[in-house]
Amino acid sequence: MTWEVLNIIGTMAFAISGAIVAMEERYDIFGVYLLGYVTAFGGGAFRNLLVGLPISDIWAQGTLFTVAFITMTIMFFIPFHWLMTWNRWGAFFDAIGLASFAVQGGLLALAAGYSLSAVIVAGVLTGCGGGIIRDLLAGRKPMVLHQEIYAMWAVLGAFIVGLGVIDTQTEIYILLAAIVTMRILSIIRKWELPSRLNWLELIRSKNK
Template identity: 60%
Template sequence: MTWDVLTIIGTVAFAISGAIVAMEEEYDILGVYILGIVTAFGGGAIRNLFIGVPVSALWEQGMLFQIALLSITAVFLFPNNLLKHWNRWGNFFDAIGLSAFAIQGALYASDMNHPMSAIIVAAVLTGSGGGMIRDLLAGRKPLILRAEEIYAVWAIICGIAIGLDIVSSPVELYILFVLATSLRVLSYIYKWRLPNRSLKARA
């Protein structure tokens, strides 16, 4: 049940996120649907490749595709004055998708008895893979690669928590989801940064 709920939450959140980015880039209706679907399912496809699950398993998720299409349609029909708040709502939905899919990906790898390294990779790829593809198709620098963003760290934390069995019950998984989402939201509100080193000459 927890798995299914997190999958639905992540699918809706990333489908909305992809659709909003597409409209911000002024894509036509077909582009909006394509970017929304790719964002919602891209991370799962990449994860499956890395942990040995046939990519064709994605096509068995008929209900999730319908949910994603309905979510994209709802966003496309939203009033423009609500969609102008991308910086607030787009990042919020992206944070929800990141957390939900990171936990779902980690659970997926854990149930297949993969080692800790694979669980962490599955969490990161599932949580951020769709967003990476979305940003690349939209001609943007992926969030996961930006020095001014803490993004994949929260997915890594989810993978470690699940890989070490720190969280396992449904209640604990939901708490982890809320915690990871909150940390991601706080990180972009307060502009938290990881240490970085630039090779550009300072003026």
């Protein structure tokens, strides 16, 4: 039950995220569906490659394809200015997708008996893979490469899953909510990972 709920939540959230990016880039309805689908299912394809599952398993998710299609259709016909009343809607839904699929990917690898490092990689690829494809198709720098904290929240979620301390559905949903909250806080408060540029600027400021 938890697995299917995570699947549905992640699929809907990433389908919405992809659709919003496509509409921001003024793509037509085909572009909306394309970006929505690759965002929702691209991470799963990466994960299947990693853990040795057939990529063709993705095509067996007929219900999820229907859920994504309905979600993107609704998004396309909603007046776009309603979405833009808060300019972080795209990031919000992306955060939900990131958290859901990071936890789901981690659980899959854990159930398959993989090591902690493999669980983390599976969670990160599942959570970030679709967003990477979406941003590349939209001509944007993938969020995973930004200074702002993005993939690290997927790492943290998958790490906690890999430790095996998550035993109940309630604990999974608490972890999910925590990842979404931390991702949104990192956007609002502009938390960033250190970069070489910041390091050089710090050295220059101390030398003045």
